[in-house]
Amino acid sequence: xxxxxxxxxxxxxxxxxxGFHKLEYTVDTASDGEEAVELFFxxxxxxxxxxxxxxxxxxxxxxxxxxxxxxxxxxxxxSARSEVxxxxxxxxxxxxxxxxxxxxxxxxxxxxxxxLRRNFKTADTVIEIGEVRIDTAAKRLFVSAREISLSKxxxxxxxxxxxxxxxxxxxxxxxxxxWESEADDVFNSxxxxxxxxxxxxxxxxxxxxxxxxxxxx
Amino acid sequence: xxxxxxxxxxxxxxxxxxGFHKLEYTVDTASDGEEAVELFFxxxxxxxxxxxxxxxxxxxxxxxxxxxxxxxxxxxxxSARSEVxxxxxxxxxxxxxxxxxxxxxxxxxxxxxxxLRRNFKTADTVIEIGEVRIDTAAKRLFVSAREISLSKxxxxxxxxxxxxxxxxxxxxxxxxxxWESEADDVFNSxxxxxxxxxxxxxxxxxxxxxxxxxxxx
DNA sequence: AGAAAAGGTTAAGTTTAGGTTAATTGATTA
DNA sequence: TAATCAATTAACCTAAACTTAACCTTTTCT
Numbered sequence: 001x002x003x004x005x006x007x008x009x010x011x012x013x014x015x016x017x018x019g020f021h022k023l024e025y026t027v028d029t030a031s032d033g034e035e036a037v038e039l040f041f042x043x044x045x046x047x048x049x050x051x052x053x054x055x056x057x058x059x060x061x062x063x064x065x066x067x068x069x070x071x072x073x074x075x076x077x078x079s080a081r082s083e084v085x086x087x088x089x090x091x092x093x094x095x096x097x098x099x100x101x102x103x104x105x106x107x108x109x110x111x112x113x114x115x116l117r118r119n120f121k122t123a124d125t126v127i128e129i130g131e132v133r134i135d136t137a138a139k140r141l142f143v144s145a146r147e148i149s150l151s152k153x154x155x156x157x158x159x160x161x162x163x164x165x166x167x168x169x170x171x172x173x174x175x176x177x178x179w180e181s182e183a184d185d186v187f188n189s190x191x192x193x194x195x196x197x198x199x200x201x202x203x204x205x206x207x208x209x210x211x212x213x214x215x216x217x
Numbered sequence: 218x219x220x221x222x223x224x225x226x227x228x229x230x231x232x233x234x235x236g237f238h239k240l241e242y243t244v245d246t247a248s249d250g251e252e253a254v255e256l257f258f259x260x261x262x263x264x265x266x267x268x269x270x271x272x273x274x275x276x277x278x279x280x281x282x283x284x285x286x287x288x289x290x291x292x293x294x295x296s297a298r299s300e301v302x303x304x305x306x307x308x309x310x311x312x313x314x315x316x317x318x319x320x321x322x323x324x325x326x327x328x329x330x331x332x333l334r335r336n337f338k339t340a341d342t343v344i345e346i347g348e349v350r351i352d353t354a355a356k357r358l359f360v361s362a363r364e365i366s367l368s369k370x371x372x373x374x375x376x377x378x379x380x381x382x383x384x385x386x387x388x389x390x391x392x393x394x395x396w397e398s399e400a401d402d403v404f405n406s407x408x409x410x411x412x413x414x415x416x417x418x419x420x421x422x423x424x425x426x427x428x429x430x431x432x433x434x
Numbered sequence: 435a436g437a438a439a440a441g442g443t444t445a446a447g448t449t450t451a452g453g454t455t456a457a458t459t460g461a462t463t464a
Numbered sequence: 465t466a467a468t469c470a471a472t473t474a475a476c477c478t479a480a481a482c483t484t485a486a487c488c489t490t491t492t493c494t
Contacts, residue, residue, distance in 0.1 A: 167354040189472050211369030212356040368481050406483050
């Protein structure tokens, strides 16, 4: 498992490299587009994590180069939340997944796993917390072996909280990760979803730290 | 968490203030170098976001003043992309991070978070003092394995005191870190919260050094 | 000693975050 | 084109959290 991480912000690059290294991946890093292309052509990677906003050669350009040579290599794009058009463009160009900055390492890790699994049948993508099991690849949730059917939003909420288990996540943050709109607009809707979701899960699975946010476990 | 934002372009200044305010930081703003220094010396900040290109007193000059007084305070520098030399100079002067304009708020937020983690929070997110354990990620507090439910203000008070254990923190400072308003206005309220908080904690956990402030341990 | 200042407590009243329900609109598919 | 399920809207409820204000205690200073 050899990953290529293309990211120009040094601190983030290092953090990512360290993080994946810990998980036993082999990691190469590139700080600009040209370096990325060079590395791509001189090595064989199992997956690429690609920031869009790069010096020298734009991320989208890098993606195009990669795709000309290899149609199957999983590419996960990182990009600032605002650059939504890029997202669409990225998918057009053949990106396999997309993650908006800022993100949590756990989230990225989960997605990388999902991509690898899809292509290579490796890595487990299952989160287990108490009697709850989430298959993040299939986007399904089980409570002690019984599958629970969840709507997209409902699933998004639990998954996110589980990926960050132990942390109190502000409703605002939660919302902005799942809806891609401003929190105020959908706050009400969120509350309804949460309420329905909770009824399907074990009691007190999703807890609230008043004034701080929601958390699991 | 009290931030000082030094930025002379009003619209940006306001945007930043609003943004961080939403994330529950307490925010002060300065529009020129002199004001920045003044504020710096009359308050206690957890982090400074500093534009370099400032009227009256240059940003680099401000940084120097800050560093003469405080070597540890995290300072994040904003600057036009072209001023790359400034970046190097900034790091020489002891800036902790650097972000080129134009940037996306999410980016800035992520960096501020990273800095706060690195500098302020103890390596991992759990603080243990005697039989008291605080999980600063989940915003929860335990007294010998029993969870104690605290209000936001109550939590804010203990957390802050524990992050600065051993130091006597003036009530004024404590208040301004947790409320947004002037200390006088909410002094009474603070006393009530403190009183309630103490009842939930071990005897004499939060102590008072008459005339100097409150401290833990 | 007695007044002033700093700290601490109590019992109200008010405000808000969080939670629920039911009706409405929008998509999807049998 | 019904019928079903997902998502939203809006109204409503409640238990906390928060504030206010009055009063009490201890220290310290003249």
